[in-house]
Amino acid sequence: MDNELHAPTEIQTSPLVTTEEKTQIETAVSVPSVPYLHVVQRCDVGAVRQRNEDSSLIFSSETGGHFQMMPFGLYVVADGMGGHENGHMASRIASRMAARHILNHIYLPLLQDDSAANQEPIQEVMETAVLAAHKAIYDPESISDSGTTLSVALILSRRLYVAHVGDSRVYLLADDKFEAITNDHSLVQHLQDVGDLTPEQAAAYQYRNVLLRAVGQTEELEIDTYTRRLPQSGRLLLCSDGLCGFVPDPVIQKIMQQKVPLEKIADKLVATAMNAGGYDNITAIVVEFAF
Amino acid sequence: MGRLTTRQLSRKRDRQNRFNPRAELQPGDMLQERYRVVGMLGIGGMSSVYQARDMRFPTVTKLCAVKEMVIATSDPQLRQLTIKSFEREASMLAMLDHPAIPDVSDYFTEGNRSYLVQELIRGKNLQEWLEENDTLVDQDLALDWALQVCEALAYLHNQKPQPIVFRDLKPSNIMLDQYNRIRLIDFGIAKIFEAEENRGTMIGTEGYSPPEQYRGEATPAVDVYALGATLHHLMTRQDPRLEPPFTFGERPIRAVNPTISPALEAIVMRCLSYNPNDRFPDATALKEALELITQTSPSRVEIEQLVAPPTAVSAPTGHHPTITAVTTAIQVGATKAEAIWAFRCEDEIRSKPTIMSGRVFVGAYDNNLYAVSSDKGEFLWKYPTLDGIASTPCIYDDLVLITSSDRHLYAIRQHDGDIKWRFPTDGAIYSSPSVRFDHVFFGSDDGYFYAVNAKRGKLAWKTNAYSPIRSSPFLTEERVYFGTEGGYIYCLEISTGKTKWHTQAKRAITSSPIVADDIVFVGSLDATVYALDAGSGWAIWRFRARRPIISSPLVHEGVVYIGSSDNNLYAIDMDTGRQVWVYEAGGQIASSPAIWNDAIYFGSADGNIYSLTLKRGELRWRFETEGRVIGAPTIVDGVVYVGSTDHNLYALPA
Numbered sequence: 001m002d003n004e005l006h007a008p009t010e011i012q013t014s015p016l017v018t019t020e021e022k023t024q025i026e027t028a029v030s031v032p033s034v035p036y037l038h039v040v041q042r043c044d045v046g047a048v049r050q051r052n053e054d055s056s057l058i059f060s061s062e063t064g065g066h067f068q069m070m071p072f073g074l075y076v077v078a079d080g081m082g083g084h085e086n087g088h089m090a091s092r093i094a095s096r097m098a099a100r101h102i103l104n105h106i107y108l109p110l111l112q113d114d115s116a117a118n119q120e121p122i123q124e125v126m127e128t129a130v131l132a133a134h135k136a137i138y139d140p141e142s143i144s145d146s147g148t149t150l151s152v153a154l155i156l157s158r159r160l161y162v163a164h165v166g167d168s169r170v171y172l173l174a175d176d177k178f179e180a181i182t183n184d185h186s187l188v189q190h191l192q193d194v195g196d197l198t199p200e201q202a203a204a205y206q207y208r209n210v211l212l213r214a215v216g217q218t219e220e221l222e223i224d225t226y227t228r229r230l231p232q233s234g235r236l237l238l239c240s241d242g243l244c245g246f247v248p249d250p251v252i253q254k255i256m257q258q259k260v261p262l263e264k265i266a267d268k269l270v271a272t273a274m275n276a277g278g279y280d281n282i283t284a285i286v287v288e289f290a291f
Numbered sequence: 292m293g294r295l296t297t298r299q300l301s302r303k304r305d306r307q308n309r310f311n312p313r314a315e316l317q318p319g320d321m322l323q324e325r326y327r328v329v330g331m332l333g334i335g336g337m338s339s340v341y342q343a344r345d346m347r348f349p350t351v352t353k354l355c356a357v358k359e360m361v362i363a364t365s366d367p368q369l370r371q372l373t374i375k376s377f378e379r380e381a382s383m384l385a386m387l388d389h390p391a392i393p394d395v396s397d398y399f400t401e402g403n404r405s406y407l408v409q410e411l412i413r414g415k416n417l418q419e420w421l422e423e424n425d426t427l428v429d430q431d432l433a434l435d436w437a438l439q440v441c442e443a444l445a446y447l448h449n450q451k452p453q454p455i456v457f458r459d460l461k462p463s464n465i466m467l468d469q470y471n472r473i474r475l476i477d478f479g480i481a482k483i484f485e486a487e488e489n490r491g492t493m494i495g496t497e498g499y500s501p502p503e504q505y506r507g508e509a510t511p512a513v514d515v516y517a518l519g520a521t522l523h524h525l526m527t528r529q530d531p532r533l534e535p536p537f538t539f540g541e542r543p544i545r546a547v548n549p550t551i552s553p554a555l556e557a558i559v560m561r562c563l564s565y566n567p568n569d570r571f572p573d574a575t576a577l578k579e580a581l582e583l584i585t586q587t588s589p590s591r592v593e594i595e596q597l598v599a600p601p602t603a604v605s606a607p608t609g610h611h612p613t614i615t616a617v618t619t620a621i622q623v624g625a626t627k628a629e630a631i632w633a634f635r636c637e638d639e640i641r642s643k644p645t646i647m648s649g650r651v652f653v654g655a656y657d658n659n660l661y662a663v664s665s666d667k668g669e670f671l672w673k674y675p676t677l678d679g680i681a682s683t684p685c686i687y688d689d690l691v692l693i694t695s696s697d698r699h700l701y702a703i704r705q706h707d708g709d710i711k712w713r714f715p716t717d718g719a720i721y722s723s724p725s726v727r728f729d730h731v732f733f734g735s736d737d738g739y740f741y742a743v744n745a746k747r748g749k750l751a752w753k754t755n756a757y758s759p760i761r762s763s764p765f766l767t768e769e770r771v772y773f774g775t776e777g778g779y780i781y782c783l784e785i786s787t788g789k790t791k792w793h794t795q796a797k798r799a800i801t802s803s804p805i806v807a808d809d810i811v812f813v814g815s816l817d818a819t820v821y822a823l824d825a826g827s828g829w830a831i832w833r834f835r836a837r838r839p840i841i842s843s844p845l846v847h848e849g850v851v852y853i854g855s856s857d858n859n860l861y862a863i864d865m866d867t868g869r870q871v872w873v874y875e876a877g878g879q880i881a882s883s884p885a886i887w888n889d890a891i892y893f894g895s896a897d898g899n900i901y902s903l904t905l906k907r908g909e910l911r912w913r914f915e916t917e918g919r920v921i922g923a924p925t926i927v928d929g930v931v932y933v934g935s936t937d938h939n940l941y942a943l944p945a
Contacts, residue, residue, distance in 0.1 A: 070827060119794075121822070121830035123868060157826050158809065227831055227866050229809045 047278025053080035101129035137216030174234035178253035185213035242280035391443035417462035439473035444574030460517035498531025511573035519562025632668030640934025654680025672708030694720035712748030734760020752788035774800025792828035814840030832868030854880025894920025
């Protein structure tokens with residue numbers, strides 16, 4: 001679109017709200033002067049495994065002064081499939097491809113032009129980003145059969161976008177409410193959904209590690225996407241099942257709610273997972289946001 | 292061809308005289324050593340028509356008409372272009388073969404003039420006929436002439452690869468030859484010769500031309516309008532060149548000429564619709580409608596179908612309404628819904644009613660804003676605007692605010708229907724008004740979005756959106772959101788009208804946006820439902836229907852409900868943009884849905900008002916009206932108030 005041509009002109013006679021009134025309105029509401037995104041990540045091999053097959057990626061952009069741009073935070077967790085030969089490769093390629101796609105289709109256009117015109121819907125970009133990762137890994141000829149979970153979270157403006165495959169998780173903590181935004185694509189979750197397993201049985205289930213969906217596995221891939229408007233402030237957690245598979249949600253919630261620096265929270269999450277056995281690689285991305 | 296004022300004409304002639312001292316051809320003058328001028332037949336702004344004798348036939352007097360057009364430009368390149376276009380059009384006209392269209396036998400350019408040689412039609416044109424007769428053209432004669440003109444226009448409109456548009460149909464261009472047959476003369480070919488500077492001179496003088504022609508558009512619908520205007524002139528003897536432009540709706544034909552049937556009047560008025568999409572698309576469609584009323588006496592319903600335009604907006608038929616309130620039970624559809632009452636207007640209701648303090652307010656295409664008691668459907672008062680009302684009334688203090696396609700916003704007193712003030716714009720208004728901070732917000736077909744002081748009716752600000760605005764605005768504390776026919780979604784600052792952002796869809800946004808959870812939801816004629824970030828305009832997701840969307844979305848507990856012309860009502864998850872359920876009605880859904888308790892309500896072009904369960908979209912009941920239901924229902928205290936194009940406003944139990 002040609003902005004020059006379509007930029008509307010205003011014929012103004014008298015404003016509805018005077019400058020004076022406006023100042024009063026603005027000062028009456030106390031909001032943080034600058035929206036901020038603070039992020040910390042930990043990606044630990046754990047206590048048992050030889051190799052770290054998890055990958056994580058964070059990309060934050062903040063602007064200042066006259067240059068105002070929407071807050072932008074991109075967070076990726078991928079857990080390469082255990083037992084497969086190239087699990088670590090799969091998680092690395094998936095994180096890189098998904099991030100590259102999102103930066104190309106959202107972040108770079110934002111830098112180039114602040115116009116929203118002709119822009120691909122963000123949710124579709126999130127979905128195609130996971131598909132791009134899938135295409136990069138999926139090889140019908142190969143017998144290596146590598147795969148990965150992939151959870152991608154994007155904070156743009158005041159909205160959270162998530163695209164997700166597998167059993168890594170995205171949690172949102174806001175107003176003392178802690179909830180998983182994503183659904184696990186795992187056998188154990190499916191059996192609970194259809195009522196074949198109680199939560200207690202599930203906790204001790206033998207095949208907790210079996211995924212029903214993973215990036216790079218089958219030709220067709222179904223991707224879950226979520227969007228929601230973020231509250232004025234809160235925290236976000238992306239993690240692999242090395243954390244959420246061994247530490248119960250209420251325990252994670254307690255740690256996430258602590259009013260301490262994010263570094264401490266991240267360390268505590270990893271330490272708790274280690275105490276629970278550290279059987280798998282442990283990844284945690286902790287984000288604090290305020291608008 | 293452009294009509295000019297006499298002063299402009301004489302100035303132009305002066306210019307031409309300077310350019311070429313021999314301004315007019317004189318009897319005896321020879322062209323191409325073949326055509327000897329006998330005399331002048333007519334003179335227009337940029338052209339003259341001479342009677343000439345073809346000297347190729349020296350022993351007999353074979354007369355022809357020679358149309359002379361002046362190449363106004365002195366720029367050699369432009370001149371070359373003009374001649375090329377002329378030759379192209381002349382060749383095209385020479386290929387036509389229809390008894391009502393004079394044969395073109397030759398063309399040439401001499402100096403700064405181009406000439407077209409045509410068959411000479413003997414007889415008189417309908418302008419002369421009007422001057423010589425003082426009788427009104429009756430139904431039979433009007434139909435006869437109309438069908439003959441249509442026949443010729445249909446031939447032109449069906450030309451391949453592109454339809455030919457006559458462009459300048461009016462009584463003086465329609466000849467009655469010596470055998471009393473209709474012939475079309477003077478094609479708009481002269482348009483090529485009009486310099487840029489003269490284009491504006493048409494406005495206000497060309498009573499037969501439709502509004503879009505002033506914007507340079509030439510589609511078959513242009514000829515349909517011009518034929519409608521010509522017929523209106525012939526049937527009423529009211530010269531449209533002496534009236535304000537596009538005001539045929541104010542001069543009902545049957546009020547002057549009762550020999551004309553309501554069906555013919557309705558057909559002519561549809562030809563005269565302001566919006567070209569509301570007219571018969573071309574002469575073939577018009578001809579079919581005319582033939583139907585020649586052969587049969589159609590029922591009222593058939594007439595309505597005949598004149599029903601394809602989209603949501605049309606010109607009013609100009610009937611003078613009488614009010615009848617139907618209080619008995621009315622015909623009920625397949626399942627058991629029965630009306631509490633029905634109130635009959637004199638024309639279609641295509642808008643949503645507003646209910647306040649026991650009064651139902653609704654605008655109709657009979658130009659009136661009605662106030663009816665909400666319990667019994669009894670007439671309280673009506674306020675006549677000057678054109679059809681397609682918008683939903685809005686309440687402000689003791690006022691009802693309503694916009695009309697007569698270009699005005701009205702503030703009417705709720706209790707007695709008296710006008711308090713009105714505010715003019717330069718275009719028909721289909722956008723419904725909304726009030727916030729004591730100001731009324733709405734868009735107009737003139738391309739501006741307005742903020743008007745609701746107490747006094749004075750402009751606060753207006754913002755140019757560069758294309759007609761038919762979408763109704765959504766207002767928040769700080770912002771205004773609306774769509775345009777040009778396909779943009781705008782977000783303005785409510786206090787100043789300054790643009791915060793605008794985002795483009797692929798086609799028009801007639802649907803009215805709604806904002807929930809900081810997302811703007813809106814449908815487009817590009818068959819897509821858009822979810823945009825309200826702060827930035829960035830698309831969050833889009834949902835594709837199969838056909839265009841006019842219906843406005845409704846958001847309820849995380850679900851977006853919207854209708855489409857693919858006959859479906861969609862329930863879409865607000866966060867993911869995924870379909871929750873879909874219900875297929877029997878016709879297009881232009882109506883916007885309304886919710887009451889656990890049910891959703893909407894109308895369809897199949898004539899039904901539907902009630903579905905909210906959770907799963909299962910049919911609860913439907914109520915059958917006798918016309919398409921385009922307007923949205925309003926539900927108050929368990930009563931569904933909804934209008935239909937069968938002229939009735941219904942009150943149904945939810």
